Amino acid sequence: MTASDAAETVRVELGDRSYDILIGPGLLGDAGRHVSTVLPGIRAAIVTDDNVAQHHLETVRQSLADAGIETAEIVVPAGEPSKSFATLQEVVSRILDARLERGDAVIALGGGVIGDLAGFAAAIVRRGMNFVQMPTTLLAQVDSSVGGKTGINAPHGKNLVGAFYQPRLVLADTAALDTLPAREFRAGYAEVVKYGLIDRPDFFAWLEGNWPAIRDGGPERIRAIAESCRAKADVVARDEREAGDRALLNLGHTFGHALEAAAKYDPAILVHGEGVAIGMVLAHEFSARMNLASPDDARRVAAHLENAGLPTNLDGMKTHLRDADSMLGFIRQDKKVTRGALNFILTRGVGRSFIAKDVPESEVRGFLVDKIGQ
Numbered sequence: 385m386t387a388s389d390a391a392e393t394v395r396v397e398l399g400d401r402s403y404d405i406l407i408g409p410g411l412l413g414d415a416g417r418h419v420s421t422v423l424p425g426i427r428a429a430i431v432t433d434d435n436v437a438q439h440h441l442e443t444v445r446q447s448l449a450d451a452g453i454e455t456a457e458i459v460v461p462a463g464e465p466s467k468s469f470a471t472l473q474e475v476v477s478r479i480l481d482a483r484l485e486r487g488d489a490v491i492a493l494g495g496g497v498i499g500d501l502a503g504f505a506a507a508i509v510r511r512g513m514n515f516v517q518m519p520t521t522l523l524a525q526v527d528s529s530v531g532g533k534t535g536i537n538a539p540h541g542k543n544l545v546g547a548f549y550q551p552r553l554v555l556a557d558t559a560a561l562d563t564l565p566a567r568e569f570r571a572g573y574a575e576v577v578k579y580g581l582i583d584r585p586d587f588f589a590w591l592e593g594n595w596p597a598i599r600d601g602g603p604e605r606i607r608a609i610a611e612s613c614r615a616k617a618d619v620v621a622r623d624e625r626e627a628g629d630r631a632l633l634n635l636g637h638t639f640g641h642a643l644e645a646a647a648k649y650d651p652a653i654l655v656h657g658e659g660v661a662i663g664m665v666l667a668h669e670f671s672a673r674m675n676l677a678s679p680d681d682a683r684r685v686a687a688h689l690e691n692a693g694l695p696t697n698l699d700g701m702k703t704h705l706r707d708a709d710s711m712l713g714f715i716r717q718d719k720k721v722t723r724g725a726l727n728f729i730l731t732r733g734v735g736r737s738f739i740a741k742d743v744p745e746s747e748v749r750g751f752l753v754d755k756i757g758q
């Protein structure tokens with residue numbers, strides 16, 4: 385398979401840092417050829433987690449070896465807690481142990497956790513090595529492997545330490561999703577829905593009718609992934625470092641990230657896509673409370689996410705949410721805060737999201753008190 389015979393190719397236009405996202409089945413088995421086309425003559429570190437390693441590491445290692453690419457394999461524990469200083473230190477040490485040079489590559493083979501962690505390591509080792517994304521979750525294929533946000537979490541909040549650092553190539557092997565647990569597939573679907581809710585109402589309506597085919601692996605799945613990548617690539621090309629429009633990709637994340645932090649990043653309680661699903665419903669409900677949108681929109685969004693098996697309210701989180709003020713504490717650490725003012729992504733209806741600046745904290749607090757108590 386070449387770039388032209390991948391089922392879909394989406395280009396992220398960033399001048400001399402532009403790159404392709406190849407989407408389709410079987411790309412991991414041909415990874416060596418694709419990587420050596422873009423980065424001839426390199427060695428590489430493959431960073432992955434212990435679940436993904438069982439299913440897909442040997443395929444990638446062998447393919448790279450066949451193309452003459454020598455590799456070091458770095459396997460970290462699966463799950464959000466690996467987006468930590470401790471695991472970053474381990475990954476960095478192992479890359480240096482392997483004496484990889486700046487011109488060599490760090491390959492992220494896994495979900496968003498691995499992409500964010502390995503991408504940050506690539507950004508800081510020798511002040512920037514080549515970076516390749518091989519996303520193996522739906523979430524990573526439609527969102528985290530694209531656009532160059534890398535980083536780790538802090539006890540203070542999500543993704544608070546990181547860098548913008550673009551990959552040289554993204555290989556989204558849609559057959560890799562066959563081994564993904566159903567819960568993780570649903571979680572990734574929340575980010576697909578997000579693109580419809582931001583500014584693609586027709587895409588949202590299409591998703592409402594096509595979720596079962598996407599779930600079951602019909603051609604609609606590749607179409608949904610490619611449409612999501614096109615949506616993200618568009619935004620990233622016009623605002624790489626979130627000076628403006630890129631913040632729209634944060635729909636549902638201000639509440640969602642606070643929920644993940646409240647759950648102490650424990651995937652047994654909540655994974656990122658689930659936090660985003662709840663967060664998007666809360667963003668629509670909050671918009672209705674502010675008389676910006678109709679409550680019917682919030683109901684429509686919740687109905688579709690529920691239909692896809694995602695959580696849409698705080699019922700499952702109650703024991704982990706102390707009070708409105710502890711949630712507000714996390715929200716104040718959000719990266720969209722400017723000069724102390726809260727900025728949210730709110731909506732005027734399905735597909736009509738916008739950046740709301742200087743949202744009164746008293747309104748947010750009142751909303752949270754209604755939801756979770758004082």
Ligand SMILES: NC(=O)c1ccc[n+]([C@@H]2O[C@H](COP(=O)([O-])OP(=O)(O)OC[C@H]3O[C@@H](n4cnc5c(N)ncnc54)[C@H](O)[C@@H]3O)[C@@H](O)[C@H]2O)c1
Nearest residue numbers: 435462463495496497520521523527528533560563564656
């Ligand atoms: N950088 C960005 O732009 C961006 C965008 C969205 C989300 N994120 C981040 O991504 C992370 C969430 O990513 P995620 O949902 O992919 O989680 P994840 O990386 O934890 O993967 C989810 C689970 O699926 C397993 N897994 C992955 N691929 C598999 C496969 N093919 N078969 C079997 N098991 C597999 C993993 O081991 C893990 O247990 C969060 O940290 C979030 O903040 C970043």
Ligand SMILES: O=C(O)C(=O)C[C@@H](O)[C@H](O)[C@H](O)COP(=O)(O)O
Nearest residue numbers: 527531533542543630633634637719
């Ligand atoms: O790429 C972006 O920009 C996004 O906001 C995509 C989000 O889905 C993703 O979760 C991102 O990591 C959140 O970014 P953050 O800057 O709020 O940490």
Ligand SMILES: [Zn+2]
Nearest residue numbers: 575637656660
């Ligand atoms: Zn996200």
